[in-house]
Amino acid sequence: MGEPTDSGPAPAAGRGRAALIEDGVEFDGRDAALLRAVDAAGSVAGAASELGRSRARALTRIETLEDAYGTLVERRRGGEGGGGSRLAASARDLLDRYDRLQAVLAATASVPETVLDGTVAAVDGELAVVDTPVGELSGLHGGTVDDEDADDRADGRDADDRADGRGADDGADGRDADDGADGGAVAVGDAVQVRIGADAVTVNDAANAVDPDATSARNRLAGRVSRIDSGETVSTVRIVVEPVDRGGTDDAAVEVAALITAESIDRLGLAPGDPVSLRWKATATRLVAQVE
Amino acid sequence: MGEPTDSGPAPAAGRGRAALIEDGVEFDGRDAALLRAVDAAGSVAGAASELGRSRARALTRIETLEDAYGTLVERRRGGEGGGGSRLAASARDLLDRYDRLQAVLAATASVPETVLDGTVAAVDGELAVVDTPVGELSGLHGGTVDDEDADDRADGRDADDRADGRGADDGADGRDADDGADGGAVAVGDAVQVRIGADAVTVNDAANAVDPDATSARNRLAGRVSRIDSGETVSTVRIVVEPVDRGGTDDAAVEVAALITAESIDRLGLAPGDPVSLRWKATATRLVAQVE
DNA sequence: CGCCGTTGTATCTATGCCGATACAACGACG
DNA sequence: CGTCGTTGTATCGGCATAGATACAACGGCG
Structure with a gap:
């Protein structure tokens, strides 16, 4: 070549x-x-x-x-x-x-992301609740979901006849030294970054509220469309979310990015200024220990 | 250390x-x-x-x-x-x-994923529709969302006073040789893998149908819970989806994995055998050219 | 002023990876 | 049986990176 x-x-x-x-x-x-x-x-x-x-x-x-x-x-x-x-x-x-x-x-390199700084309010297993300028959000921390029986790696695959030579054996993989930020575990009070990929955020019509019990998406925010960066068929929508009053001094507006198809924008009739409801799964939210 | x-x-x-x-x-x-x-x-x-x-x-x-x-x-x-x-x-x-x-x-290493093999049915910009054993799914292909003005990288950040030294200049990044699978672009008829991260899949109560116009999640499947691998606070739910009849011979059942919190399982009252509705965004679905 | 531990800078050496080369072994094919 | 192009295997030299060492420059501080 x-x-x-x-x-x-x-x-x-x-x-x-x-x-x-x-x-x-x-x-x-x-x-x-x-x-x-x-x-x-x-x-x-x-x-x-x-x-x-x-x-x-x-x-x-x-x-x-x-x-x-x-x-x-x-x-x-x-x-x-x-x-x-x-x-x-x-x-x-x-x-x-x-x-x-x-x-x-x-x-991850090309999809916009929203990063919020916050402090861990509660930890429950691999899930943690973080206090952020826009309220409490929950997300995953730590690298692995199933620690014990790792290498479980789902794989619906399908009717195709390929052998699934995935599992291998893993072999413990000794050295895990020098990475600094250990495993990724966090504790209550830690300063963390909350990373939300724009491709994980669902945009809903603000009026049409979905029954909260009918979905597994936990994190929820209300805001207004501030800008729409239109691509050919995929657009990045930025939504301004009002910070909650936490008595502190940090009350700047937060902008959350959501990546949605142009078709969905049409279907929802989105335009700057429109009120929308954001929703994304806790399991699509990653918590990363902050450097300092 | x-x-x-x-x-x-x-x-x-x-x-x-x-x-x-x-x-x-x-x-x-x-x-x-x-x-x-x-x-x-x-x-x-x-x-x-x-x-x-x-x-x-x-x-x-x-x-x-x-x-x-x-x-x-x-x-x-x-x-x-x-x-x-x-x-x-x-x-x-x-x-x-x-x-x-x-x-x-x-x-991505620890979260289960569902990989379906399919063939591209239509391409529209960075979006493509793929024909899979469970019907047509749409997803993103190619590396970048915005090709021209890359390095746009959203970043809501927040009230924190950190300088955002992100943008740099990028500098075109010359060599993009030897990767084999070029950019990641696909064309109609190509064999592709459809990758769906379990953390992107939302599980809904089958009965409680959400108004399709109220959400930006496009991909939709109906199935039944086949297994629940419970973690401490996060569980992997596997849902069997019946393949559509395409006249072909490949009509094995497909299992899709969804990562949801234990709390959501309780809230939805999920148990093996239950009918559920799956939903995930096209923008959270990646298309990867298949090797052969 | 001299001490101290640091930042700069240069040079030598060890190591590891890669290309280059050479040669043996292999097995179908003419 | 010889040819052919490949897989094995060994060895040599080049090159890049990292460690080791040495020495100058710097600037508070006693």
Whole structure:
């Protein structure tokens, strides 16, 4: 494809980069490109020359990956055409998984987010209630949902016949040192950031109140549309929410972003100034310990 | 803190690793740990010795980072205690941003997801309609929402007085080579994975139908609760959705995962076998090109 | 003024990863 | 049986990064 003069592991999405990790071995964009090239060329040698990188290195790299991720490439030497290599089914699953991670990263980089600073008011398991300028919001903290039986990873998949080589074994993954912000757990009184992805916020007609008991969306705010940044088919709607009076001095208006389709804007008849009701799930709200 | 015998950049979250990228310079867990150590020790020298790494390297690393991210550490030599270093406000913002990325990554690694294979039926801008075993679903493809004026990055922030050193300039970010799956754009007829995060799916009482015009959530499915994996305060509910009859042979049942709070389960009175209505936003649905 | 611990800066060395190269083993095919 | 292009395997050198070390500059403070 392009000129192979490029270096670097993987530019990936926007202003972030993500890689899978298993057993201490990273699987990054470079590895993904290698597997894809093997798939296309039908041989590791062909893939290496296509990518302009060393064949021997490519082979040892594949072996390193296979030590961590299991069989990825079925290699055969001798025979028709001198031999050749094909991707194992698990390699395709791995690539799919990598692409999904990449898509999620791209999404977090490109989808607007609302970040509110607050203090933890209550902690109950992996859920916490945070006191923010717009009132109490609840969200998730900590990395994992199910700590014990991890690797549960749902996967409805479907009628497709692919093997689901997902689980692997995980292997405890020793070192978890130096990340600073430990696991992500918070305690009452901690200063935290409340992150709300604009793609998680549902906009409702203010008049048409939904029966609160009929939905699992907990967080709720009322506000007025302040601005609509129209894209071709997707628009970012910003809603001004009046801060609650907490006696403090910090009573600036807060703007919450919501990403909705242009069609929905039409359907709801949204325009700046309109009163709307916002709603989003606690489980789509992430709590991040604040630096200071 | 721990013993500095560790190496490697940063194990980060679960089975993934992420880093920020600006101007070709990666900001990873190692850098985050360095900045945090500087903040704690009050000097780069102290931070380096605390982390068990070279002081000179730590300094040059900070300079490299500053070339890309702007001022991060205010250094002062001579004077009381011989000098010292303090984190600039933008460094705290950067750390917060890194932590948020980490949190999102950890979330995608630990939150169940539903992946459906389908084929693109229609593309309209960044939105696409995909034909899946359970009918047509719409979701986002491609990395960015606003391509032109990127770096728009909403940020309600709030009354806090922090400077928002977010925007930077981006700088086009040259190389976007070797990722294989280009940008993420799809075309009609493409085989794609439809990724639905369990934290995006809202569960509604089947009886209590919400006026479709009152919400911006587009995707809708009816099904029955098949299993509830209860966590302490957050549970994963799996809902079996009957496949639509498409004349094909692939008519296995599809299970969709939804992450909801235990409290919501109580409130809705959910139990296996109950009919429910699922709802989630098109903008919370990511389309990923399939490998083969 | 000298002490002190820090920030700057330069240089040498160790390490690890990658490309380059070379050679053996393999097995269908002509 | 020889050819062919591939998979294995080993070794060498280049290059980038990090650690180690050394020394100058700085500026409060005793």
